[in-house]
Amino acid sequence: MNYDRSDLLDRLASEYVLGTLRGGARRRFATLLTILPSARAAVEQWEHQLALLASSLPPVEPPPRAWAAIQSRIGSRLVARAVPRSWWSALWKPAVGFAFGAVLTFALVRLMPEAFVSLDGLAQREQALPQSYVGLLLDGEDAPALVVSSTRHGKRVTVKFLRPITVPAGKVIQVWALPREGAAFALGVASATKPPGSTSFGMTSSSETLLSKVARLAVSFEDAPAQPGTVPQPFIASGPCVKLW
Amino acid sequence: MKDFGQLQKDLARVALGDRSAFARVYQATSAHLFAVALRILNRRDVAEDVLLESFVSVWKHAGGYQASAGEPMTWLISIVRNRALDVVRSASTRHETTRSLAADGGEADIPDERPSPLQLLTQATDSLAIRGCMEALDASHRQCLALAYYQGMSHSQVAAHMRAPLGSVKAWVRRGLERLKACMENG
Numbered sequence: 001m002n003y004d005r006s007d008l009l010d011r012l013a014s015e016y017v018l019g020t021l022r023g024g025a026r027r028r029f030a031t032l033l034t035i036l037p038s039a040r041a042a043v044e045q046w047e048h049q050l051a052l053l054a055s056s057l058p059p060v061e062p063p064p065r066a067w068a069a070i071q072s073r074i075g076s077r078l079v080a081r082a083v084p085r086s087w088w089s090a091l092w093k094p095a096v097g098f099a100f101g102a103v104l105t106f107a108l109v110r111l112m113p114e115a116f117v118s119l120d121g122l123a124q125r126e127q128a129l130p131q132s133y134v135g136l137l138l139d140g141e142d143a144p145a146l147v148v149s150s151t152r153h154g155k156r157v158t159v160k161f162l163r164p165i166t167v168p169a170g171k172v173i174q175v176w177a178l179p180r181e182g183a184a185f186a187l188g189v190a191s192a193t194k195p196p197g198s199t200s201f202g203m204t205s206s207s208e209t210l211l212s213k214v215a216r217l218a219v220s221f222e223d224a225p226a227q228p229g230t231v232p233q234p235f236i237a238s239g240p241c242v243k244l245w
Numbered sequence: 246m247k248d249f250g251q252l253q254k255d256l257a258r259v260a261l262g263d264r265s266a267f268a269r270v271y272q273a274t275s276a277h278l279f280a281v282a283l284r285i286l287n288r289r290d291v292a293e294d295v296l297l298e299s300f301v302s303v304w305k306h307a308g309g310y311q312a313s314a315g316e317p318m319t320w321l322i323s324i325v326r327n328r329a330l331d332v333v334r335s336a337s338t339r340h341e342t343t344r345s346l347a348a349d350g351g352e353a354d355i356p357d358e359r360p361s362p363l364q365l366l367t368q369a370t371d372s373l374a375i376r377g378c379m380e381a382l383d384a385s386h387r388q389c390l391a392l393a394y395y396q397g398m399s400h401s402q403v404a405a406h407m408r409a410p411l412g413s414v415k416a417w418v419r420r421g422l423e424r425l426k427a428c429m430e431n432g
Contacts, residue, residue: 014422019330020393049429051319056368059276066293074304193308194262
């Protein structure tokens with residue numbers, strides 16, 4: 001099927017969202033959505049238009065047990081973590097875990113040093129990593145807060161959150177590139193994400209074009225996505241930008 | 246319908262693991278989302294399951310909402326509809342769901358006086374100020390669209406319901422969607 005035809009794509013998107021696209025055709029289209037941005041855009045447009053039709057449905061209150069069930073599904077881990085049986089149980093468990101891990105690591109290194117230091121292993125790992133630009137950004141407490149990465153010839157930046165970042169109301173997380181010479185320029189805006197999750201955004205050009213002379217990356221809170229010439233607010237995290245090749 | 250600004254802020258907080266923001270999102274949207282699921286599934290217990298799975302998914306993937314930057318209700322309705330349609334498509338065909346509804350009796354007490362799909366479509370297009378535009382379309386075409394959207398029916402289920410040939414129903418659904426798009430885009 002020729003998915004390049006935009007009218008066909010739009011029709012498939014409409015029936016996909018409506019639900020009348022079924023079976024193999026639905027599965028094929030769902031796969032297409034993950035690789036074809038124009039298909040994703042058509043689906044989002046239809047989701048918006050068809051969702052407006054739902055406004056006429058009279059609301060039906062779900063029973064209280066529905067909320068209780070949701071809470072128990074999402075909350076059990078949080079509750080368990082928030083109420084340790086006693087103060088020392090919160091202390092000794094990580095301590096024992098750490099000690100066990102340390103002993104195990106020591107034993108493995110002694111028994112199989114080649115698994116940790118062999119040149120073959122290193123070469124394989126290096127081959128597995130694509131040529132990329134990577135920045136490890138530390139926050140005000142010098143703790144790793146974000147990993148910002150982009151493949152060398154790609155136009156998308158992935159931002160992995162290592163620590164929670166609380167975004168003030170009405171602000172966005174702006175990612176900046178700081179060249180060795182010249183003024184900082186905006187790369188894009190990252191959505192706040194729960195660690196250890198990642199988010200991504202597109203850039204105007206490839207990493208190679210934008211980042212080859214960039215020494216550091218940083219993030220700040222801005223009122224809106226920065227325009228050319230915007231002077232950054234104080235950085236909340238920053239770190240070196242390196243080439244992975 | 247809902248305070249989109251507040252919902253958007255709350256979803257951003259949910260992405261960071263804020264449970265009270267999650268409770269506010271549930272409070273503001275669950276009755277509407279439950280209605281969406283109930284219409285498609287016709288059974289309260291199954292609709293509750295869909296609501297449960299949908300909100301667990303919202304809790305886990307609220308960060309994904311921000312990236313798409315659409316309206317929060319659109320995102321939430323899509324999650325619930327997709328899950329409800331998955332349920333209808335998989336184990337329980339619509340036929341079985343309806344039959345077990347009748348067998349269950351008390352558990353699935355859906356009032357009979359609820360508006361018909363066509364009435365829902367008419368009300369929705371009325372509030373969007375495109376009712377006149379949509380009514381240029383034959384009533385049977387609108388009926389097809391309404392059955393597929395609100396009840397989650399497949400082409401063949403719509404055809405059986407309307408006692409119309411499958412080929413005609415497919416064409417009518419398509420025309421209904423095309424008309425809807427044209428009406429929404431041109432006001």
